[in-house]
Amino acid sequence: MTSETSEPRYIRLQIELIAEIVDEKALAEAALEQVRNDPFLEDEERAEAVAAIEIDPAGSIAHFVDPVAMLSGIPGVELAEATWESQPVDFDPENEDWELYDSEGDDEPQQD
Numbered sequence: 001m002t003s004e005t006s007e008p009r010y011i012r013l014q015i016e017l018i019a020e021i022v023d024e025k026a027l028a029e030a031a032l033e034q035v036r037n038d039p040f041l042e043d044e045e046r047a048e049a050v051a052a053i054e055i056d057p058a059g060s061i062a063h064f065v066d067p068v069a070m071l072s073g074i075p076g077v078e079l080a081e082a083t084w085e086s087q088p089v090d091f092d093p094e095n096e097d098w099e100l101y102d103s104e105g106d107d108e109p110q111q112d
Helices: 024-036 043-055 057-064 068-071
Strands: none
Touching: 024 043, 024 057, 043 057
């Protein structure tokens, strides 16, 4: 719609995923290997990552999220900032009443 502008435009891209962990051991092992081989992690960060992986599978999944890769290859777009988190959620795929967001538009997932 618009051509090039002198001011940068920023777009918030919000994605909500629910992942089913079908092999917790395989996930943890892969995450630990990735953390051990990450050349950008400082020793303290590496120790925190290992502890998070050992406590909860949600900590493992976060090590495979790569916002840079999500936007790479899209012409005219550069990643300005990224944050993400992973957390367990009470989800029942058989429950048709489960909603990702409540009807008031809050950013927090809801379950009726």
